[in-house]
Amino acid sequence: MWLFVILSQESLKRVLVITRHGIRLPLVSFPNDPCTWTCLRQQKLNFQHSNLPPPNSNLNLVFDVKKSYIGSCFAGQLADQGYVQHESLSDIWFNLYPNHFTLQKLRSTTKERVRLSGAGQLQKLNLNLSVVHEASIGFDSLAITNGCPYEYQYIKYIREHIDYKKDELNDLRTRSGWKTASWENFGDNFIAREAMGTKYPDYVTETDKKLAIDIQDEMWQNMFNNQNETLRNTYLTITSGPFVKDFQKYLETETFYIVSGHDVTITPLAQFLFVEGQWTKGLPGYASFLNAELWDINGEEMIKIRFRDGDTGIGQYMKIKPCGDYQCSKTQVFEFMNTISITNSQQRDMCNREFQM
Known part of the structure; x- marks a missing residue:
């Protein structure tokens, strides 16, 4: 056989x-x-303090120097x-x-x-x-392109259909002085702080941190995995x-x-x-x-x-x-x-x- x-x-x-x-x-x-934000490595590479690209590179870096943090970093910078x-x-x-x-x-x-x-x-x-x-x-x-009206309306729709904790958001807005902030704004800030080890302002509580990060993730889940199949696929x-x-x-x-x-x-x-x-x-x-x-x-x-x-x-x-x-x-x-x-x-x-x- x-x-x-x-x-x-x-x-x-x-x-x-x-x-x-x-x-x-x-x-x-x-x-x-x-609080102070520190970006030392990129100073050594001469990326941070210049709007010109580094020598012999086509990185074409452009920093918005008007949006700087206390310390040595710019908003959104790596x-x-x-x-x-x-x-x-x-x-x-x-x-x-x-x-x-x-x-x-x-x-x-x-x-x-x-x-x-x-x-x-x-x-x-x-x-x-x-x-x-x-x-x-x-x-x-x-x-996605900047200025997409459909996206803005979609995000507004999601906020209205989850427990967006508006009272808690308004309380944090008052304490921070950031009157126009969304939970997504706070969540983005807190995630970056955790990753970089940057100190939180004293008025931010553990409850604030958890709410902001959890709600931001819930927003993203609903944006890309919404139960409304038509909205999700669009x-x-x-x-x-x-x-x-x-x-x-x-x-x-x-x-x-x-x-x-x-x-x-x-x-x-x-x-x-x-x-x-x-x-x-x-x-x-x-x-x-x-x-x-x-x-x-x-x-x-x-x-x-x-x-x-x-x-x-x-x-x-x-x-x-x-x-x-x-x-x-x-x-x-x-x-x-x-x-x-x-x-x-x-x-x-x-x-x-x-x-x-």
């Missing part, structure tokens, strides 16, 4: 790495924040710890994908925290290239639709490619692609990543997606919706993604669409 053993043959063909920037400063400062997080990411790429470094360029959005995060990865990869902004016809498909399309064709292009043409982006780059992709229940959060941690891997498995092109929420570990493979398994055919994944694929012009039209329930 003959016994035949069929061995599965797998080889990794291409990798598309999509990262969220590292730890950063809050986007908006308290009006009477007495923190020293965030730069280190992305240096550490390059160690993971060496270990996971040692045979795939044919990188010629790295794509980034225009924000300096995103460009510097990408540069942190390149430092340890020791590659002779710089971060470039490769927008689709002058448009940034990695993040917003997922607005946020991820313009990037679909780029996503597919990189997986078909680049052996190894890094895209340095934002929370709003990763979150909609994760919520759209992953089988429900695997990742229940809405706001990914600093230095999170979503890696799409194209494999040849027994002669068929298959896609696996490795995901990490936050800055710990090498991530794990996620079950993906097109087939409900940890690996789906490239055709299945691309056809599924095409259901939300839109052009830049279509995104602008959707942003200007009247918000309806």
Whole structure:
């Protein structure tokens, strides 16, 4: 009796790495924040005190020097710890994908925290290239456009349909002197403080911290995983639709490619692609990543997606919706993604669409 053993043959063909920037400063400062914020590492790199790019670089950094903190940092700037997080990411790429470094360029959005995060990865990869902004016809498909009326109305709708703790918010507004702040403003500030180890103002309580962070995460969960399927799919399309064709292009043409982006780059992709229940959060941690891997498995092109929420570990493979398994055919994944694929012009039209329930 003959016994035949069929061995599965797998080889990794291409990798598309999509990262969220590292730890950063809050986007908006308290009006009477007495605390000091420190960004020393970037001073040494001469990134902080100049609006000019560093020598021999096309990072094209632009800081809003009018929005400075007490100390040595600007609003929204990548923190020293965030730069280190992305240096550490390059160690993971060496270990996971040692045979795939044919990188010629790295794509980034225009924000300096995103460009510097990408540069942190390149430092340890020791590659002779710089971060470039490769927008689709002058448009940034990695993040939603500024001034999207639909988004504003959608956020307003979500606030009205969760327990937004308005009395507690007004009390914190009064104590802080920040009369116009939302819970999301406070949550963004508190998450950055925790990550950077920056002291809280004395008037901020433990209850304030927990409320702000919990409500901000609940807002994000409802934005990208809303129970109203029409609203959810519309917003997922607005946020991820313009990037679909780029996503597919990189997986078909680049052996190894890094895209340095934002929370709003990763979150909609994760919520759209992953089988429900695997990742229940809405706001990914600093230095999170979503890696799409194209494999040849027994002669068929298959896609696996490795995901990490936050800055710990090498991530794990996620079950993906097109087939409900940890690996789906490239055709299945691309056809599924095409259901939300839109052009830049279509995104602008959707942003200007009247918000309806």
